[in-house]
Amino acid sequence: MSFKAKAFKFGSDINTDYIISGKYKFKSNDMKEMAHHAMEELDPNYYERVSPEGGILVAGTNFGCGSSREQAPLVLIHSNTLVVLAKSFARIFYRNAINTGLPVVECDTDKINEGDEIDVDLEGGVVRNLTTGEDIPFAPLPSVMAKLLADGGLAPHFRKHGTFALE
Amino acid sequence: MCEAVAGGHFSSLPRKKDVIRIAGKTIAEKIFSSHSGTDARAGDIVVADIDFAMSQDGTSALAIDAIESMGADKVFDSEKVAMVMDHSCPSPLEGVSAIHAKMRAFGKKTGVHIYDWGRGVCHQLVPESGKVVPGDLVIGCDSHTCTYGALNVFSTGVGSTDGAAAMVSGKLWFKVPETQHIVYKGTLPKGVYSKDLILYLAGLIGVDGATYQALEFSGPVIDALSIDARMTISNMAIELGAKAGLMKADEKTLTFFNERAKRNGTPLVREPNPQEPDADAVYANSIEIDTSKLEPQIAKPHAVGNVSPISEVAGLEIAQAFIGTCTNGRLEDFAIAASLLKGKTVHPDVRLVVAPASRDIYLDAMAEGYIQTFVEAGASVVTPGCGPCVGTHNGVPSDGENVISTANRNFKGRMGNSDSFIYLASPATVAASALTAKITDPREFL
Numbered sequence: 001m002s003f004k005a006k007a008f009k010f011g012s013d014i015n016t017d018y019i020i021s022g023k024y025k026f027k028s029n030d031m032k033e034m035a036h037h038a039m040e041e042l043d044p045n046y047y048e049r050v051s052p053e054g055g056i057l058v059a060g061t062n063f064g065c066g067s068s069r070e071q072a073p074l075v076l077i078h079s080n081t082l083v084v085l086a087k088s089f090a091r092i093f094y095r096n097a098i099n100t101g102l103p104v105v106e107c108d109t110d111k112i113n114e115g116d117e118i119d120v121d122l123e124g125g126v127v128r129n130l131t132t133g134e135d136i137p138f139a140p141l142p143s144v145m146a147k148l149l150a151d152g153g154l155a156p157h158f159r160k161h162g163t164f165a166l167e
Numbered sequence: 168m169c170e171a172v173a174g175g176h177f178s179s180l181p182r183k184k185d186v187i188r189i190a191g192k193t194i195a196e197k198i199f200s201s202h203s204g205t206d207a208r209a210g211d212i213v214v215a216d217i218d219f220a221m222s223q224d225g226t227s228a229l230a231i232d233a234i235e236s237m238g239a240d241k242v243f244d245s246e247k248v249a250m251v252m253d254h255s256c257p258s259p260l261e262g263v264s265a266i267h268a269k270m271r272a273f274g275k276k277t278g279v280h281i282y283d284w285g286r287g288v289c290h291q292l293v294p295e296s297g298k299v300v301p302g303d304l305v306i307g308c309d310s311h312t313c314t315y316g317a318l319n320v321f322s323t324g325v326g327s328t329d330g331a332a333a334m335v336s337g338k339l340w341f342k343v344p345e346t347q348h349i350v351y352k353g354t355l356p357k358g359v360y361s362k363d364l365i366l367y368l369a370g371l372i373g374v375d376g377a378t379y380q381a382l383e384f385s386g387p388v389i390d391a392l393s394i395d396a397r398m399t400i401s402n403m404a405i406e407l408g409a410k411a412g413l414m415k416a417d418e419k420t421l422t423f424f425n426e427r428a429k430r431n432g433t434p435l436v437r438e439p440n441p442q443e444p445d446a447d448a449v450y451a452n453s454i455e456i457d458t459s460k461l462e463p464q465i466a467k468p469h470a471v472g473n474v475s476p477i478s479e480v481a482g483l484e485i486a487q488a489f490i491g492t493c494t495n496g497r498l499e500d501f502a503i504a505a506s507l508l509k510g511k512t513v514h515p516d517v518r519l520v521v522a523p524a525s526r527d528i529y530l531d532a533m534a535e536g537y538i539q540t541f542v543e544a545g546a547s548v549v550t551p552g553c554g555p556c557v558g559t560h561n562g563v564p565s566d567g568e569n570v571i572s573t574a575n576r577n578f579k580g581r582m583g584n585s586d587s588f589i590y591l592a593s594p595a596t597v598a599a600s601a602l603t604a605k606i607t608d609p610r611e612f613l
Contacts, residue, residue, distance in 0.1 A: 025225055
């Protein structure tokens with residue numbers, strides 16, 4: 001899998017309330033509708049800016065800290081966020097992203113600026129910054145997570161195998 | 168079913184050297200070993216048996232959808248699954264009512280335990296239920312599931328799809344975490360409580376100080392704490408990024424479970440199987456904290472790691488105060504708050520909200536006279552549950568207001584208004600501040 005799109009850059013410790021505020025998760029169970037509020041605490045126009053052509057969300061450390069709400073990766077998917085790059089992720093968000101089919105990559109994001117044209121090669125383990133010409137390598141996903149992602153997430157994995165088939 | 172994998176052991180990581188293989192184990196490694204049938208070590212990836220799985224009203228709808236999308240129409244064992252309505256009860260919105268109805272229907276269909284309005288916060292109800300015991304492995308679709316680490320249960324928060332997989336199969340994959348060992352030594356000064364201990368640690372190591380790791384808490388200060396106070400510490404392990412916040416089981420732990428069994432009128436689901444760390448357990452890191460000179464602590468907006476001793480923020484005006492949540496809504500918290508509020512009234516410029524963590528705590532607090540004290544002091548006592556912590560009801564602050572709260576999160580917008588400011592503190596500090604309308608050192612009232 002590879003993705004090419006513009007970078008939308010944020011800072012560190014982006015918590016799940018910033019990705020999607022708790023007040024919305026009780027108003028609706030429609031992720032397409034909720035996606036309009038994705039990241040709005042930090043960028044009220046995130047959905048309008050990202051959804052037409054797709055975007056790559058770029059952050060610092062501890063992306064997705066806070067609650068276990070799976071609405072967080074889901075609203076990113078439905079806002080047409082193709083992949084999230086961060087220096088590190090909070091663990092529940094990281095699992096939720098893989099389980100729902102949102103690719104996440106841990107890499108050095110200092111070399112990416114807002115608006116840079118980015119190409120992410122998941123299998124090749126490299127993020128190419130097409131604007132600066134710089135290549136940023138990353139360690140490939142652990143095989144367990146790569147298998148889940150390849151099946152489209154954990155629910156499709158279970159539908160296919162009936163249980164965990166991760167060997 | 169793919170039996171060859173279920174409960175099996177495999178790793179995508181380089182094998183550790185044999186010399187480390189014979190070293191001792193942490194609590195986390197022991198619980199993952201007993202639940203995966205392997206010699207589980209930090210870094211290993213295992214599929215482990217789950218003793219109990221839970222979701223709440225913010226996560227159950229997605230979990231039910233995921234279960235259906237997995238092609239399943241039942242759970243692996245309805246006695247080992249619960250769905251709790253706690254975040255938004257009684258329902259303030261049509262959307263919430265629809266979620267609650269969906270949970271009830273799922274309960275009727277599958278037989279899973281349903282806790283309806285007014286029962287309390289999931290993290291109080293699961294330990295109170297007698298359905299988990301020390302040494303268990305529990306997952307919950309709520310990040311504060313780490314609370315039962317105080318009871319020697321490896322409990323951790325997951326998302327709804329992970330929760331669904333566990334509910335359907337009774338299993339989940341885990342990366343066995345490394346452990347940081349936190350030792351609290353010294354004595355606990357007057358006016359300083361377990362909340363201050365965990366806030367201090369959050370300030371020390373930061374909100375990603377334990378990401379991908381487990382925490383083990385020990386030392387004479389922890390030994391001296393009640394179960395209620397220990398749960399406050401484990402509850403906030405996630406605020407440091409940790410997967411679990413574990414403590415050893417002692418007499419107090421076993422007494423807690425035995426008394427709950429007596430009160431529930433049903434025996435514990437199984438014999439406790441407490442797990443202690445080996446003397447030569449391998450830790451990623453150890454931190455020793457001398458608590459003897461610690462002040463009450465405050466986490467300032469908008470991050471839990473933004474912690475100061477109270478002397479640096481005392482005097483700041485507050486408009487709302489909240490005592491409750493899975494962090495500090497237990498009987499001991501109410502006893503402490505009531506001791507400050509007894510015979511007094513909260514400042515006219517302050518709204519005080521109190522939410523018991525469970526119905527049993529509510530009843531006990533009534534029997535002890537604490538609820539009477541709160542109401543006479545001018546508090547709004549709301550339904551057992553999450554109260555205003557999650558921003559859906561029960562006290563959304565106005566623009567520009569400062570709130571002092573016993574909750575575990577002070578993210579911008581957390582209580583439903585992005586233009587308000589949340590300060591986190593112990594029940595004593597919140598009660599003292601409610602009396603003065605300013606952030607106040609509780610030692611002035613003790």
